[in-house]
Amino acid sequence: MSDITLKITDREGVLHEILAPTDMAMNLMEVVRSYELAPEGTIGVCGGMAMCASCQCYVKTDHELPEMGQDEDMMLAEAFYVEDNSRLGCQIQITPKMDGLEVELAPEM
Amino acid sequence: MITTDILIIGAGPTGLFTVFEAGLLKLKCHLIDALPQPGGQCSEIYPKKPIYDIPGFPEILAGDLTTNLLEQSKQFEPGFTLGERAETIEKQDNGSFIVTTNKGTKHQAPIVAIAGGLGSFEPRKPPIPNIADYEDHGVEYMIKDPEVYRDKKVVIAGGGDSALDWAVFLTDVAEEVTLVHRRNEFRGALDSVDKVQELKNLGKINLITPAEIKGILGTGKVTGVAVEKKGEAPFIVDADHFIPLFGLSPKLGPIGNWGLEIEKNAIKVDNALDYQTNIPGVYAIGDVNTYPGKLKLILCGFHEATLMCQSAFKRIFPDKKYVMKYTTVGGIDGFDGTRKEAPKAVVKAIN
Numbered sequence: 199m200s201d202i203t204l205k206i207t208d209r210e211g212v213l214h215e216i217l218a219p220t221d222m223a224m225n226l227m228e229v230v231r232s233y234e235l236a237p238e239g240t241i242g243v244c245g246g247m248a249m250c251a252s253c254q255c256y257v258k259t260d261h262e263l264p265e266m267g268q269d270e271d272m273m274l275a276e277a278f279y280v281e282d283n284s285r286l287g288c289q290i291q292i293t294p295k296m297d298g299l300e301v302e303l304a305p306e307m
Numbered sequence: 308m309i310t311t312d313i314l315i316i317g318a319g320p321t322g323l324f325t326v327f328e329a330g331l332l333k334l335k336c337h338l339i340d341a342l343p344q345p346g347g348q349c350s351e352i353y354p355k356k357p358i359y360d361i362p363g364f365p366e367i368l369a370g371d372l373t374t375n376l377l378e379q380s381k382q383f384e385p386g387f388t389l390g391e392r393a394e395t396i397e398k399q400d401n402g403s404f405i406v407t408t409n410k411g412t413k414h415q416a417p418i419v420a421i422a423g424g425l426g427s428f429e430p431r432k433p434p435i436p437n438i439a440d441y442e443d444h445g446v447e448y449m450i451k452d453p454e455v456y457r458d459k460k461v462v463i464a465g466g467g468d469s470a471l472d473w474a475v476f477l478t479d480v481a482e483e484v485t486l487v488h489r490r491n492e493f494r495g496a497l498d499s500v501d502k503v504q505e506l507k508n509l510g511k512i513n514l515i516t517p518a519e520i521k522g523i524l525g526t527g528k529v530t531g532v533a534v535e536k537k538g539e540a541p542f543i544v545d546a547d548h549f550i551p552l553f554g555l556s557p558k559l560g561p562i563g564n565w566g567l568e569i570e571k572n573a574i575k576v577d578n579a580l581d582y583q584t585n586i587p588g589v590y591a592i593g594d595v596n597t598y599p600g601k602l603k604l605i606l607c608g609f610h611e612a613t614l615m616c617q618s619a620f621k622r623i624f625p626d627k628k629y630v631m632k633y634t635t636v637g638g639i640d641g642f643d644g645t646r647k648e649a650p651k652a653v654v655k656a657i658n
Binding site: 240244247249250275279307 | 433494573
């Protein structure tokens with residue numbers, strides 16, 4: 199399977215255009231970590247269980263994303279800097295349909 | 308002064324297993340943890356979640372793993388300093404270390420093993436502009452002594468178990484309890500949610516949802532908070548105390564200033580040998596360390612703890628002969644006088 203292109207703005211406001219594999223069962227948080235776009239220990243703290251919101255990001259494009267589960271919804275209800283387009287990166291599995299997706303990392307909590 | 312052989316910073320799975328491995332070598336351990344209970348992330352963040360890669364356990368809940376690790380090490384009688392954060396380390400002339408916590412508790416040991424995971428858990432502070440000015444003047448991120456709130460007006464924010472449980476508890480203590488949450492739904496245990504509903508119906512909890520605290524009022528101390536319901540103008544709720552309970556997040560914290568080599572928010576160690584840091588006698592094991600190929604897995608922490616203890620033994624007793632024994636062969640002699648051993652084979656002749 200082919201890679202897709204993602205545009206990720208880090209917490210310093212720097213835009214990164216990166217390739218993400220669609221066949222490695224990766225989620226958006228893991229992609230960010232694999233490219234080290236946020237310091238280790240400040241993202242994916244709970245490991246991807248939707249229990250810390252350290253991977254919160256703002257979705258800038260209208261790509262079809264997996265529906266928000268209850269865990270994610272409840273975690274965002276307690277996170278800070280939450281906007282209407284907030285999602286947890288760990289709950290967004292990378293699929294071919296997400297080619298061109300643009301997101302911005304939320305500030306560290 | 309608390310003295311021990313191996314002082315372990317962090318009572319998560321790696322730290323707890325260190326007690327067992329050290330015990331086999333007759334070394335005593337004492338653990339310091341910022342959380343009030345042992346288990347680290349396993350008990351604080353995901354006690355009810357299953358783990359599938361603990362060797363020998365096809366599936367185990369993180370909370371049960373903590374219980375088992377405590378059970379496995381209990382005959383080695385570890386000491387605990389819980390609810391205190393290791394703050395400073397000082398090397399002594401005799402080569403030992405004194406580690407002092409934020410509450411001033413002092414610990415001395417020849418070996419320090421940092422098993423601090425991602426760091427000590429600190430309360431998450433909501434981004435309200437002037438909140439820092441009111442810390443300890445009406446804003447508290449955790450409840451230490453509920454009596455502080457007797458006959459006071461208290462506002463709690465948050466939607467998890469601690470927000471719900473404290474709101475319920477404080478109805479018997481405080482003059483007035485207000486609970487503010489950004490949603491109508493709560494994440495806490497069902498019976499806590501039911502209890503809050505019941506107390507709300509009785510008028511004992513003033514529940515404001517979906518809403519957020521946007522500001523704090525008062526000169527020198529909290530006298531009220533500005534609450535904003537979505538799409539409405541903010542209004543003031545009188546309060547003597549504002550308690551934001553938004554969970555905890557780990558921060559490397561003071562350990563970052565101990566003169567240890569840090570890379571990617573983790574402590575660099577020698578993984579070819581014994582997981583020692585750049586300070587001889589100070590080791591780092593589990594998620595807190597880094598080396599080429601590092602994996603933050605509990606099972607890797609167990610391995611690192613085991614090798615670290617062997618190295619610690621050699622450091623404490625450089626001249627003592629020692630050969631690693633299988634527990635099946637040697638059994639386990641607890642410091643509490645107990646002994647576990649494999650049952651002896653029964654020999655019976657056939658005539």
